[in-house]
Amino acid sequence: MTATPVSPYQGRPGGENVFARITENVARIAEAPRPPPAWYVAFGISVALLLIFISNLALVAWFGVGLWGTMHPVAWGFPIVNFVFWIGIGHAGTLISAILYLLRQDWRTAISRFAEAMTVFALVCAVVFPGIHVGRPWVSYWMLPYPNQMGMWPQFRSPLEWDLFAVGTYATVSVMFWYLGMVPDFATLRNRAAGPVRRVAYGIAAMGWRGSSRQWHRYERAYLLLAALATPLVLSVHSVVAFDFATSQLPGWHSTIFPPYFVAGAIFGGFAMVVTLVVPARQFFGLASLIQIRHLELMNKIILATGMLVGYAYAMEFFIAWYSGVTFEQFAFVNRAFGPYAWAYWTMILCNLAAPQVFWWKAARTNVWVSLAVGIIVNVGMWFERFVIICTSLSRDFLPSSWGYFVPTAYDYLTLAGSFGLFFTLFLLFCRYLPMVAMAEVKATQPSARVR
Amino acid sequence: MTVHDEPPPRIVAPSAPVLHGLLAEYDDAATLLAAARRVREAGLERWDTFTPFPVHGIDQAMGIRSTVLPWLVFAAGVTGCLVGLLLQYWTNAVDYAWIVSGKPFWSLPANVPIAFALAVLSSALTAFFGMLVLNNLPHPWHPIDLEKRFARSTIDRFFLLIEAADPRFDSVQTRAILDETGPVLVDVVHEDTASPFRTPRAVIHGLVVLLVAALVPFGLLAQARATKSRTPPIHLVRDMDAQPTVKAQQAFPRFADGRGARPAVGGTVAREDQLDEHLTRGTIRGAASRVFPPTVAADRANMGAGRRAFDTYCVPCHGYVGNGDGMVAQRAEALAQGIWVPPTNLNQDHLRRQPVGQLFLSVSDGIRTMPAYGPLVPIEDRWRIIMYVRALQRRSSATIADVPAAERKALE
Numbered sequence: 001m002t003a004t005p006v007s008p009y010q011g012r013p014g015g016e017n018v019f020a021r022i023t024e025n026v027a028r029i030a031e032a033p034r035p036p037p038a039w040y041v042a043f044g045i046s047v048a049l050l051l052i053f054i055s056n057l058a059l060v061a062w063f064g065v066g067l068w069g070t071m072h073p074v075a076w077g078f079p080i081v082n083f084v085f086w087i088g089i090g091h092a093g094t095l096i097s098a099i100l101y102l103l104r105q106d107w108r109t110a111i112s113r114f115a116e117a118m119t120v121f122a123l124v125c126a127v128v129f130p131g132i133h134v135g136r137p138w139v140s141y142w143m144l145p146y147p148n149q150m151g152m153w154p155q156f157r158s159p160l161e162w163d164l165f166a167v168g169t170y171a172t173v174s175v176m177f178w179y180l181g182m183v184p185d186f187a188t189l190r191n192r193a194a195g196p197v198r199r200v201a202y203g204i205a206a207m208g209w210r211g212s213s214r215q216w217h218r219y220e221r222a223y224l225l226l227a228a229l230a231t232p233l234v235l236s237v238h239s240v241v242a243f244d245f246a247t248s249q250l251p252g253w254h255s256t257i258f259p260p261y262f263v264a265g266a267i268f269g270g271f272a273m274v275v276t277l278v279v280p281a282r283q284f285f286g287l288a289s290l291i292q293i294r295h296l297e298l299m300n301k302i303i304l305a306t307g308m309l310v311g312y313a314y315a316m317e318f319f320i321a322w323y324s325g326v327t328f329e330q331f332a333f334v335n336r337a338f339g340p341y342a343w344a345y346w347t348m349i350l351c352n353l354a355a356p357q358v359f360w361w362k363a364a365r366t367n368v369w370v371s372l373a374v375g376i377i378v379n380v381g382m383w384f385e386r387f388v389i390i391c392t393s394l395s396r397d398f399l400p401s402s403w404g405y406f407v408p409t410a411y412d413y414l415t416l417a418g419s420f421g422l423f424f425t426l427f428l429l430f431c432r433y434l435p436m437v438a439m440a441e442v443k444a445t446q447p448s449a450r451v452r
Numbered sequence: 453m454t455v456h457d458e459p460p461p462r463i464v465a466p467s468a469p470v471l472h473g474l475l476a477e478y479d480d481a482a483t484l485l486a487a488a489r490r491v492r493e494a495g496l497e498r499w500d501t502f503t504p505f506p507v508h509g510i511d512q513a514m515g516i517r518s519t520v521l522p523w524l525v526f527a528a529g530v531t532g533c534l535v536g537l538l539l540q541y542w543t544n545a546v547d548y549a550w551i552v553s554g555k556p557f558w559s560l561p562a563n564v565p566i567a568f569a570l571a572v573l574s575s576a577l578t579a580f581f582g583m584l585v586l587n588n589l590p591h592p593w594h595p596i597d598l599e600k601r602f603a604r605s606t607i608d609r610f611f612l613l614i615e616a617a618d619p620r621f622d623s624v625q626t627r628a629i630l631d632e633t634g635p636v637l638v639d640v641v642h643e644d645t646a647s648p649f650r651t652p653r654a655v656i657h658g659l660v661v662l663l664v665a666a667l668v669p670f671g672l673l674a675q676a677r678a679t680k681s682r683t684p685p686i687h688l689v690r691d692m693d694a695q696p697t698v699k700a701q702q703a704f705p706r707f708a709d710g711r712g713a714r715p716a717v718g719g720t721v722a723r724e725d726q727l728d729e730h731l732t733r734g735t736i737r738g739a740a741s742r743v744f745p746p747t748v749a750a751d752r753a754n755m756g757a758g759r760r761a762f763d764t765y766c767v768p769c770h771g772y773v774g775n776g777d778g779m780v781a782q783r784a785e786a787l788a789q790g791i792w793v794p795p796t797n798l799n800q801d802h803l804r805r806q807p808v809g810q811l812f813l814s815v816s817d818g819i820r821t822m823p824a825y826g827p828l829v830p831i832e833d834r835w836r837i838i839m840y841v842r843a844l845q846r847r848s849s850a851t852i853a854d855v856p857a858a859e860r861k862a863l864e
Binding site: 017019020021136138145151152153154155156157159161165166168169172173176180184187188190191192201203207208209210211212213215216217218219220221222225226229232233238240243270325326327328390398400402403440441443444448449450451 | 514580
C-alpha cells in the first residue's frame with residue numbers, strides 16, 4: 001500500500017484482495033481525518049434538536065406534565081404515541097440482524113449493522129417517553145420489584161409492568177447483539193489505527209479480540225444463540241406493547257388483532273426507517289459497492305408486503321366492528337374515519353397504504369430517491385397510525401360528557417422533534433466512529449471465503 | 453536537585469528472548485485449512501489459527517470440540533423462567549396479595565410475559581458473558597501482538613500459531629511441518645518480556661482507594677436506617693405535598709369565575725334529566741307506560757326489526773318463542789351445576805299483563821341475574837324488541853277468536 005489518497009472518501013487504493021478491499025471500504029470512513037461536509041451540516045442540525053430535546057425534558061421535569069396538551073380524556077397523548085413509534089422502529093433492526101440471520105439470508109450482512117444501530121438508538125429514544133410520561137421521572141424506579149419500606153410490590157398482571165420487562169430485556173439484548181457483532185470489527189480498526197488514542201480506544205472496545213478460531217467457534221455459537229433468542233423476543237415485545245391497548249375495555253383498542261397488527265406495523269415502519277437511513281449514508285459515504293441496489297430492492301419488497309399486512313389489519317378492524325354488532329365498537333371506527341380526527345386517519349391511509357404501492361414497479365423499487373421518499377412518507381404514516389389509535393379512541397369513549405379533543409402544545413411538538421435530534425446525533429456519531437458495515441460478516445459471505 | 457544527583461539511567465539487562473512459538477502466515481483460507489489438518493495430524497495440541505472471519509470447516513480441521521455454551525444458556529433460560537414465576541408468585545400472591553377485579557391471586561397466563569422476558573434476558577446475558585469468559589476475554593496483551601505482520605489477521609491474512617509450550621514442540625521439526633504447508637512466511641514469536649506498558653502502581657492504589665470510598669455512602673445509609681433521629685427527613689422533591697386544593701362549595705381563586713364548584717360540561721345532560729321520559733325510561737310521570745312511545749309506530753317494518761333484534765340478542769337464552777329454552781339455557785341445564793338461574797318464560801301471565809314500559813326497563817337496565825341490554829342495543833330497537841315480545845305473548849295464548857274473521861275460514 002503505497003499510493004496516497006486523493007480524497008479519503010474516494011481515492012484510497014482498494015488493496016490487493018477482496019478482503020482487504022472490503023476492510024478498506026468500511027474502515028476508511030472511521031479513519032478519515034474529516035467526514036464529508038454533509039455530515040457536519042446534519043450533525044449541527046441534530047445536536048441543535050438534541051439540545052431542544054434536553055431542555056424540554058428539563059422543563060417538563062421542573063414544571064410538570066401540564067406543559068403538554070395531554071389531558072383527560074386523552075391521557076396518553078404525544079409521549080405514548082412517540083414511545084410506540086420509536087419502539088416500532090427498532091423492530092426492523094432485530095428482524096434484519098436476527099431473523100434473516102437464522103434464515104441464512106446473506107444479503108442482510110450489508111445492512112445489518114445499520115439496522116442494529118438503528119434499533120439501539122430508537123430504543124434509547126423510546127424509553128425516554130414512558131419515563132417522562134409518568135410525570136415524576138425521579139421515581140420511575142418504583143416500577144421495579146425491590147423490597148421497600150412501603151411493603152408493596154408491583155402489579156405483575158398489568159401490561160404496563162410487562163412492558164417494562166419486555167422493553168428492558170429487548171434493550172439489553174439489542175445492545176449485546178450489536179456490540180457482539182462489532183467486536184471483530186473493532187479489532188480490525190484497532191489493528192489499522194494510526195495514533196495511540198485510536199488504538200487504545202478501539203483496543204478497549206475490541207477487548208483483545210484476535211480472531212482465534214477457537215474463539216470464533218464460541219463467538220459464532222453465542223451469536224447464533226443471541227439471534228435465536230432475539231427472534232421470539234422481538235415478536236413478543238411489540239405484542240406486549242399491543243397488550244397495553246388490547247387488554248383495556250376501550251372501543252378501538254379492545255381487540256385481539258392488535259398484537260400481530262402491531263408487529264407487522266413495526267416491521268413495516270422499521271424497514272422504512274432503514275431505507276431512510278441507508279440511502280443518504282450510502283450516497284454520502286460512498287458505500288454503494290457494499291450496500292447495493294439489490295439490497296434496497298429487497299427491503300422495498302418487504303415494505304410493500306408488510307404495508308399490505310397493515311392494510312389488511314385496518315380493513316379487518318372495520319369488519320370486526322361491524323360483525324360484532326357492538327354499537328360502541330362501530331361508533332369508534334366510524335368516528336375514526338369520519339370524526340374529528342379524520343384528517344389524521346386519512347393521512348395515515350395515504351402514507352401507509354397508498355405510498356408503498358409504487359413499489360409494484362421495478363423502476364421505483366430500484367430508484368434510491370423514490371425509495372428514500374417512500375421511506376420518509378411511511379415513517380410519517382406510522383407515526384400517525386399510533387396517533388390515530390391513541391387519540392381517536394381516548395377522545396371518544398363511553399361517556400359523551402367526558403369527550404374531548406386533544407390539542408398538542410408547542411412543548412409536545414418540540415419534544416417530538418427533539419427526539420429525532422437524539423436519534424440522529426447518535427446515528428451520525430455511529431457513522432463517524434464505528435464500523436458502519438459488518439466487515440467480518442461481509443467477508444465471510446464472499447465466494448473466496450467459502451473453502452473446504 | 454543538582455545534575456549530579458540524577459540517578460544513572462537504568463540499564464535493562466538484555467535477557468535472552470524466551471520463545472513463545474512459531475507463527476505461519478497464509479494468504480488464503482484454503483491453504484490455512486489444509487495446514488490446520490496437517491498440524492492436527494502431527495499430534496500437536498497447543499496451537500491455534502487466526503482468521504479475519506470465521507472460516508467454515510476449520511472447527512473440524514482443527515478438531516475443536518463443541519462448546520458447552522448452549523447448555524449454559526439453556527440452564528440460564530430455565531432458571532430465569534423459574535425465577536420469574538417465583539418472583540410473581542411470591543410478590544403478588546403471597547407477600548402482597550393484589551386484589552384485581554376479583555381475579556385469582558395466582559393466575560398463570562398473566563404471568564407468562566414476565567417469565568418469558570426473564571428467561572430470554574438471563575439466557576442472553578449468559579450467551580454474551582459466557583462467550584467472553586470461555587474465550588478468556590478481555591485479553592489485552594498477547595505475545596503475537598509484537599509481530600507487525602499479525603495486524604493483518606483481522607484484515608485479510610490467515611495465521612497459524614504453534615506454542616512452544618506444546619509437549620511435542622520442537623523448533624526444527626515443527627518448523628519443517630509448517631514449511632511444508634505452503635505459508636507465505638514462518639516467523640518466531642518471542643515472549644513479551646520487555647513490554648513498555650504495565651499498569652502503574654499509582655493507578656492500582658487509586659482504584660483501591662476509590663473502591664473503599666464507594667462503600668462509604670452505603671455505610672451511611674445503613675447507619676441512617678438503623679438509628680433514630682428527631683430531625684425531619686430532607687425533602688428534596690416536594691412532589692404533591694404542597695399544592696392548592698379545592699374545598700367543595702367554597703371559593704377558589706384559581707378558576708376564572710372564582711368558584712370551587714364547576715358547572716356542567718357544555719352540551720351535556722346529567723343521567724337523571726332524561727329529555728323524553730317515555731322513550732328513554734318507559735314511564736309517563738313516573739308510572740310504567742302501557743303504550744309504546746309515539747316515535748315507535750306499530751307497523752310491519754318495526755315488527756320485523758324487532759324480530760331481527762330479538763333473534764340476535766334474546767334467543768340464545770329465552771329461545772325463539774320466548775319460552776326460556778334457548779341454547780345457552782339448554783347447555784346450562786345439561787351441565788347441571790346447580791347454580792343456574794333459568795331465563796324466564798316470557799309467555800307467563802304476569803309478564804303478559806306487565807306494562808310495556810316495565811318490560812322495556814327490564815331489558816334496558818337488566819333485571820336480577822339478567823344483564824342490561826341498554827348499553828348494547830339502540831333505544832328504538834329495544835322498543836321494537838318489546839313489540840315483538842308482545843306478539844310472541846299473543847301467539848302463545850291465541851284462540852280462534854284472535855284470527856281475523858276473513859281468514860278464520862281458511863283455518864277451519
